[in-house]
Amino acid sequence: MSLTDEAISRIRALILSGELPPGARLPPEHQLAAQLGVSRNPLREAVKALVVARVLDVRRGDGTFVTSLEPRLLLEGLGLAVELLRDDTLLEIVQVRRMLEPAATALAASRISAEQLDEIGEHLNAMRAACDDVEKLNHHDAAFHRAVVRAAGNETLSTLLDGISGRTLRMRVWRGTVEAGSSHKTVSEHEAIYNALAAGDTTLAQAAALMHIGTTETWLRSVLGDVEGSRDQHGEEETL
Known part of the structure; x- marks a missing residue:
C-alpha cells in the first residue's frame, strides 16, 4: 500500500x-x-x-x-465509468439492469403515490404520441423508467440504475432506428408496466419489467451474434 x-x-x-x-x-x-x-x-x-x-x-x-x-453524491461517478466501458460489455450492462430494475419496479408498485403514477402516465402518453420519432420516444422512455425507479423510494437503487441508463438509452435508440415495429412493441411493454403499477400488483409489475428488459436483451444478443458472424465470415474471406 x-x-x-x-x-x-x-x-x-x-x-x-x-x-x-x-x-x-x-x-x-x-x-x-x-x-x-x-x-x-x-x-x-x-x-x-x-x-x-x-x-x-x-x-x-x-x-x-x-x-x-448521500448515495446520489457518492455514486454519481458511476455513469461516467459506465460510459467508458468497452462496447463488448453492453450485454453485461443490460444483464445488470435486468437484475435490478424488475425488483425496483415491484417495490414501486407497493409504494407509488397518485402523483408519481400520474407522472409515469404522462411519459407513457408522450411515448404513444412519439412512435414515429425515435429520439423523442426514447427520451420519454428513459424518463418513464427514472420515474418508476424513483417511486421505489430507494435512493441507492435509483442512483445505480441512473448510472447505467445512459448507455442503454443509446442502445434503445439504435434498436428503434434499425428494427421495424419496435416503437409499438416498446409502448405496449410500458403500458403493461404502468397497468401493473396502477393496480398495485408487485408480482405483475416485476414480471412486466422483466419481460420488457428481457426483450431488449434477446434483441441485443441476436444483433451481437450477427455482428460476430459477420466478422468471422469477413476474416475467412481475408484468409482466402
Whole structure:
C-alpha cells in the first residue's frame, strides 16, 4: 500500500467510526497529518483523491469538509465509468439492469403515490404520441423508467440504475432506428408496466419489467451474434 493509499484508508476509518461525520470539518493539515501518522504530501494527495470521489469537499478559505455522503453524491461517478466501458460489455450492462430494475419496479408498485403514477402516465402518453420519432420516444422512455425507479423510494437503487441508463438509452435508440415495429412493441411493454403499477400488483409489475428488459436483451444478443458472424465470415474471406 502506498503512503497515499494509507492516508486515504485512515481518513476513511475516521469517517466510518463517526469521528468525522457528514458535514464535519477536517482538522488543519498539520494536525491531521500528525493524527494519522503520515507526512503532508501523501495527506494532500489523499484529500485530492477523496474530493474527486465526492467524500470530501474543499471550500476555499473555509477548510475541507466531509460531504453529506448521500448515495446520489457518492455514486454519481458511476455513469461516467459506465460510459467508458468497452462496447463488448453492453450485454453485461443490460444483464445488470435486468437484475435490478424488475425488483425496483415491484417495490414501486407497493409504494407509488397518485402523483408519481400520474407522472409515469404522462411519459407513457408522450411515448404513444412519439412512435414515429425515435429520439423523442426514447427520451420519454428513459424518463418513464427514472420515474418508476424513483417511486421505489430507494435512493441507492435509483442512483445505480441512473448510472447505467445512459448507455442503454443509446442502445434503445439504435434498436428503434434499425428494427421495424419496435416503437409499438416498446409502448405496449410500458403500458403493461404502468397497468401493473396502477393496480398495485408487485408480482405483475416485476414480471412486466422483466419481460420488457428481457426483450431488449434477446434483441441485443441476436444483433451481437450477427455482428460476430459477420466478422468471422469477413476474416475467412481475408484468409482466402
